[in-house]
């Protein structure tokens with residue numbers, strides 16, 4: 001990929017959109033060489049950072065870039081964990097922090113339109129004001145954006161009951177590599193009018209087009225919620241009780257897991273009375289109107305698998321106090337060692353005990369410390385491996401463990417990413433898990449939308 005020198009790219013852009021929307025000095029662009037992916041730094045610095053304010057600005061940048069074959073990397077909050085915003089080939093970073101309009105919030109249609117830079121937590125607050133609800137809640141929803149969440153096919157704790165972001169997308173406005181606009185989907189609840197291209201852009205990680213606006217489906221805000229936290233002396237009891245709850249046909253809004261190492265690290269980081277001598281804990285949220293009945297049935301499932309220390313939170317303060325510990329897990333793990341590598345594997349729920357115990361064994365074999373959390377109601381586990389990547393032995397062990405975790409996941413009928421995406425971090429492993437023909441068609445699609453490979457090059461798949 002050839003790029004012109006940084007100065008001429010920035011100067012060229014400044015002639016087309018206002019000066020204050022373009023950054024290019026060394027000091028300004030340095031922070032864009034990284035995202036939240038631990039210890040990954042771009043092989044090349046970006047040439048310019050552009051803050052579009054309108055869709056026309058985005059079109060202008062893409063027309064400029066496509067004529068000159070300059071890479072374009074979109075950036076929301078930069079919180080992805082797979083090196084998705086790295087600029088390994090230089091080029092232009094499109095920063096969406098100035099496109100944050102929430103509009104057409106329609107109580108009858110139960111829909112809303114948002115620009116790509118809207119923060120998920122802000123959208124939730126706006127919808128709740130009118131008794132509506134947008135349930136997509138990655139743990140870092142206080143900062144992550146709609147554009148980033150769509151591009152990564154994000155989920156969160158409430159996926160078990162409410163699904164992921166893909167389930168709330170009615171329509172998208174997308175700017176193509178050459179600056180054209182595609183309006184996909186509709187403002188309606190149903191649409192059987194041709195191909196659903198809007199879903200094609202979900203999880204496309206900025207490699208097929210630039211999402212500038214979304215029409216989202218909303219649901220009524222649940223009347224009330226309650227949280228149950230329970231501890232276990234055996235990991236297998238914790239995980240098996242998830243399956244008991246599911247077999248009892250209960251549908252909690254969230255079923256979350258923390259293992260002993262994460263209980264200890266969170267309690268050390270932010271003391272909250274967690275039982276750190278236990279092997280595992282579950283956090284189960286229920287919502288709706290029959291909370292007493294749900295609570296009774298869930299507690300019975302938990303007791304049948306020897307749960308202890310059961311705590312029930314009914315007020316918002318009590319509920320948030322429990323969630324505070326779960327949400328602190330990433331920051332707490334980061335206190336243990338210089339680097340935290342968060343995996344995102346998922347298996348069919350019935351195979352979850354094998355996955356949890358298998359990941360533990362693999363990490364023990366390679367002498368690596370792992371704090372495990374997960375959206376276990378979905379079968380999704382986030383092993384957080386804490387290490388020093390500059391220590392050659394630890395790094396080598398981590399790479400071996402990572403490969404074995406993916407192999408184990410695959411052998412259990414699972415897949416290597418549930419909600420974090422592939423980025424540059426997992427692209428080499430795509431070949432082991434994706435059907436060869438499917439990969440071929442994915443590449444054909446990429447070639448059709450972006451023949452010159454300017455959109456987020458080097459992400460999702462590498463050439464082999």
Ligand SMILES: Cc1cc2nc3c(=O)[nH]c(=O)nc-3n(C[C@H](O)[C@H](O)[C@H](O)COP(=O)(O)OP(=O)(O)OC[C@H]3O[C@@H](n4cnc5c(N)ncnc54)[C@H](O)[C@@H]3O)c2cc1C
Nearest residue numbers: 076077078079080084138139145147148151155206211419
């Ligand atoms: C502490 C922590 C907790 C997390 N918890 C969860 C969780 O519970 N569930 C979950 O799913 N994820 C989670 N994540 C991962 C991450 O937050 C999500 O992937 C997030 O939604 C990304 O949003 P972002 O705005 O930061 O995107 P970015 O990191 O800025 O971008 C992500 C990708 O999207 C592309 N992109 C961004 N904007 C656009 C656009 N407008 N058009 C096209 N492409 C675009 C980027 O190029 C990049 O490839 C967590 C991350 C952290 C650090």
